[in-house]
Amino acid sequence: MLSRSAQGVYWMARYLARAGYLSRLLELQVQFLVDRSVEEIHFGWKRIYRCMKRFPPPGEAFLPEADEFALADAFTLADDLTFERSNPDSVWSAIAGGRENARQMRHCVSGEMWTCLNSAWLRIRDLEAVDIWRTPEVFYAQTRSEIHNFVGVADATMYRGAAWRFMRLGRAIERAQLAVSLLLAQIDLSRRTERRTLGWASMLRTHHALEAYGRVHGIEMKPDRVLDLLVAEPSLPGSVLATVQAAAAELEGLGAGPGVEADAAARRLAGRAEALILYDWPEASAPEELLEQVNQSARDLHDAVLGAFVDYAIEDSPLR
Amino acid sequence: MDFSLYDFDPAIYDEMFVAEGQPREHCRAVVEALRELPDDDLNTIQERVTRSFSQEGITFTVYGDEEAEERIIPIDCVPRLLALAEWRELEAGLVQRIRTLNLFLADVYGDCRIVKDGVIPADVILGCPQYRLAMRGVGVPNDVWVTICGTDIVRTHEGFMVLEDNLRVPSGVSYMIANRKAVKAGLRLLYRRSRVQDVEQYGSLLRQTLCELSPGGRPDPCVALLTPGTYNSAFYEHMFLAHEIGAELVEGQDLLVNDGFVYMRTTSGLRRVDVIYRRVDDDFLDPLVFREDSLLGVPGLMNAFKRGNVALANAPGTGVADDKSVYAYVPEMVRYYLGEEPLLQNVETRLCRRPEDLEYTLDNLEHLVVKRVGESGGYGMLVGPHSTPEERDAYAKTLRADPADYVSQPTLALSRSPCLIDGHAEPRHVDLRPFVLTGNETRIVPGAFCRVALRRGSLVVNSSQGGGGKDLWVVDL
Numbered sequence: 066m067l068s069r070s071a072q073g074v075y076w077m078a079r080y081l082a083r084a085g086y087l088s089r090l091l092e093l094q095v096q097f098l099v100d101r102s103v104e105e106i107h108f109g110w111k112r113i114y115r116c117m118k119r120f121p122p123p124g125e126a127f128l129p130e131a132d133e134f135a136l137a138d139a140f141t142l143a144d145d146l147t148f149e150r151s152n153p154d155s156v157w158s159a160i161a162g163g164r165e166n167a168r169q170m171r172h173c174v175s176g177e178m179w180t181c182l183n184s185a186w187l188r189i190r191d192l193e194a195v196d197i198w199r200t201p202e203v204f205y206a207q208t209r210s211e212i213h214n215f216v217g218v219a220d221a222t223m224y225r226g227a228a229w230r231f232m233r234l235g236r237a238i239e240r241a242q243l244a245v246s247l248l249l250a251q252i253d254l255s256r257r258t259e260r261r262t263l264g265w266a267s268m269l270r271t272h273h274a275l276e277a278y279g280r281v282h283g284i285e286m287k288p289d290r291v292l293d294l295l296v297a298e299p300s301l302p303g304s305v306l307a308t309v310q311a312a313a314a315e316l317e318g319l320g321a322g323p324g325v326e327a328d329a330a331a332r333r334l335a336g337r338a339e340a341l342i343l344y345d346w347p348e349a350s351a352p353e354e355l356l357e358q359v360n361q362s363a364r365d366l367h368d369a370v371l372g373a374f375v376d377y378a379i380e381d382s383p384l385r
Numbered sequence: 386m387d388f389s390l391y392d393f394d395p396a397i398y399d400e401m402f403v404a405e406g407q408p409r410e411h412c413r414a415v416v417e418a419l420r421e422l423p424d425d426d427l428n429t430i431q432e433r434v435t436r437s438f439s440q441e442g443i444t445f446t447v448y449g450d451e452e453a454e455e456r457i458i459p460i461d462c463v464p465r466l467l468a469l470a471e472w473r474e475l476e477a478g479l480v481q482r483i484r485t486l487n488l489f490l491a492d493v494y495g496d497c498r499i500v501k502d503g504v505i506p507a508d509v510i511l512g513c514p515q516y517r518l519a520m521r522g523v524g525v526p527n528d529v530w531v532t533i534c535g536t537d538i539v540r541t542h543e544g545f546m547v548l549e550d551n552l553r554v555p556s557g558v559s560y561m562i563a564n565r566k567a568v569k570a571g572l573r574l575l576y577r578r579s580r581v582q583d584v585e586q587y588g589s590l591l592r593q594t595l596c597e598l599s600p601g602g603r604p605d606p607c608v609a610l611l612t613p614g615t616y617n618s619a620f621y622e623h624m625f626l627a628h629e630i631g632a633e634l635v636e637g638q639d640l641l642v643n644d645g646f647v648y649m650r651t652t653s654g655l656r657r658v659d660v661i662y663r664r665v666d667d668d669f670l671d672p673l674v675f676r677e678d679s680l681l682g683v684p685g686l687m688n689a690f691k692r693g694n695v696a697l698a699n700a701p702g703t704g705v706a707d708d709k710s711v712y713a714y715v716p717e718m719v720r721y722y723l724g725e726e727p728l729l730q731n732v733e734t735r736l737c738r739r740p741e742d743l744e745y746t747l748d749n750l751e752h753l754v755v756k757r758v759g760e761s762g763g764y765g766m767l768v769g770p771h772s773t774p775e776e777r778d779a780y781a782k783t784l785r786a787d788p789a790d791y792v793s794q795p796t797l798a799l800s801r802s803p804c805l806i807d808g809h810a811e812p813r814h815v816d817l818r819p820f821v822l823t824g825n826e827t828r829i830v831p832g833a834f835c836r837v838a839l840r841r842g843s844l845v846v847n848s849s850q851g852g853g854g855k856d857l858w859v860v861d862l
Contacts, residue, residue: 066652067635067651068650069638168615168624171625176441179442187439231652319652323655375652385653385655
């Protein structure tokens with residue numbers, strides 16, 4: 066497979082995973098606006114911004130002891146995270162990025178996948194926050210659903226070649242990074258509040274893990290159990306372990322890349338991230354430190370994958 | 386569809402009607418079926434066709450002053466019909482013409498007999514900016530210089546005429562196939578009953594043709610389609626064709642030349658490329674030979690090509706044969722190389738480089754179409770009857786400054802075909818661009834990208850100038 070095509074498919078998957086994840090976060094957050102306390106709403110915005118590593122836009126203060134997260138109203142924050150064209154991680158920008166990569170690599174994805182994604186893009190392309198604000202949760206749910214559809218259509222129609230694996234690899238790495246970032250934000254923020262359980266239920270909902278949690282642990286919400294489930298449960302598709310294992314499996318399926326050193330590094334990093342969770346996590350005294358290590362491994366894995374398959378030195382490459 | 390108000394004009398050839406209300410023989414069944422189709426149904430079909438283009442992202446890019454814009458070519462759902470016998474006649478003319486042009490290219494980059502024998506003046510060829518000195522003495526696989534040709538054909542009461550031979554990187558074939566797919570889905574029963582000749586085998590024929598160029602006959606050659614990139618106006622087509630022919634869609638940055646061979650960078654290392662279907666103009670192909678500021682090309686590509694290690698389709702330098710000045714000599718070329726009379730006529734063309742032709746052109750600007758030799762896409766053109774005196778004065782000034790850069794032709798009454806405009810049938814001017822493939826033999830799918838001047842009265846069919854498209858049905862009725 067052409068290296069640039071592999072890179073395009075990989076980025077397409079990363080962008081779409083980002084758009085889907087952020088849509089899910091915003092879907093739950095705008096539901097909170099209806100019936101949750103100001104503290105909880107505030108907590109939710111703060112967690113999203115931390116996860117996305119972004120500062121909120123300035124706005125009018127409406128809380129007496131306002132910090133930057135309270136300086137803007139919900140509409141402004143949602144707009145910034147959803148439609149802001151200059152925000153490279155907004156839902157709009159991520160879908161635009163995914164669609165543009167797919168447009169350039171249409172010959173590498175199935176026609177059904179392209180139509181599915183292009184239809185989603187055509188729906189969102191000209192929208193602004195004011196267009197969705199009467200029922201924002203409907204918009205976010207639909208966007209998330211369209212991305213789920215895309216993944217399902219890919220599963221049903223895409224040829225299981227190298228493009229398939231690069232797509233899955235991109236998705237897994239993006240989801241691993243986002244899940245770890247959100248968990249780190251949650252751990253840090255919940256330590257700063259007196260309500261230690263604040264935000265943990267919505268963490269489960271974000272990862273579609275509420276039912277799984279109930280099945281394993283019952284109805285009592287214990288932060289350490291939630292954390293354990295979201296990090297180390299291999300049967301939960303959105304857990305950090307599941308995403309790291311998915312990345313390792315796709316790397317294995319791809320076989321060796323021509324960038325020999327980077328290829329070895331990629332396999333080592335994927336293995337290390339998996340081993341950290343499987344073997345160190347159960348005994349970890351400082352979970353955030355271990356999650357930081359996993360996060361670093363996922364970031365390095367991205368560079369190593371590109372070095373192994375895309376940006377390798379030509380001198381080292383075999384001629385075919 | 387209501388044809389009762391259809392504006393039939395006996396002075397202009399109508400593709401569907403021979404007289405007011407009287408369909409041509411091969412159009413009768415289709416006209417009857419369209420008449421029975423309620424307007425609402427046809428409007429729905431039209432909307433569906435447009436929507437399918439939008440959903441599938443079948444676009445071209447238009448560059449404005451500030452930013453590029455992805456646009457959809459407006460497609461009219463009413464097909465244009467051609468009888469199979471008419472098609473056969475056209476096909477024979479196209480085959481004759483491409484044989485001639487390939488012989489001409491081999492000659493002008495070889496012995497130049499045609500110049501020595503005084504058929505074409507040397508300055509017409511040497512003065513053509515598309516003449517590539519780098520190609521002098523270079524042989525091409527199977528003597529095929531033009532692998533893919535898109536010939537613009539118009540029709541008047543006098544018959545078919547060639548308006549332009551596009552021998553460099555002709556585009557539009559993806560719209561031929563997309564139009565067919567969309568219109569066929571809309572007019573299912575009518576399509577089936579009309580025994581329409583198929584065009585969807587174009588991709589496999591193109592693949593077969595390209596493989597025949599494989600250097601040294603290497604079996605199972607690696608074929609790549611070289612695109613200038615995603616910002617090119619025809620990028621959709623490049624992607625579409627790469628998919629159709631199972632080729633990698635590469636940009637210059639994906640290729641490199643090592644020891645006289647071309648390789649592409651893949652996820653499993655460097656892979657040798659045997660055939661490149663290039664959609665990049667000559668100027669940008671190889672910065673070591675052509676424009677040195679080109680970022681789109683591949684340094685060393687021409688060296689690999691000259692050594693016979695990679696085939697380029699079309700070969701560099703083919704533009705000399707579709708130059709608007711050289712075009713005027715094609716009928717003479719047919720007689721010279723083949724000893725035959727041309728089956729397809731040219732549009733009468735005056736070369737403003739000749740003083741008498743310049744004078745005639747300046748005296749008759751309001752009746753003529755004047756074109757710049759090096760332009761395409763409808764740019765740099767004056768359509769005399771549709772121009773104002775001020776526009777003609779300004780144009781005359783630039784024409785006098787560089788007469789060799791212009792040719793003039795009479796304003797043709799291009800044939801018209803019914804289109805669905807605001808819910809009813811209106812005639813619009815049309816042309817057609819069939820695609821001619823040449824490898825070991827010449828292959829033409831029975832169809833074409835039919836272009837339509839959608840603005841009322843307009844003769845300009847170019848998509849960048851407000852033109853649209855239509856499906857062309859070659860029917861065996």
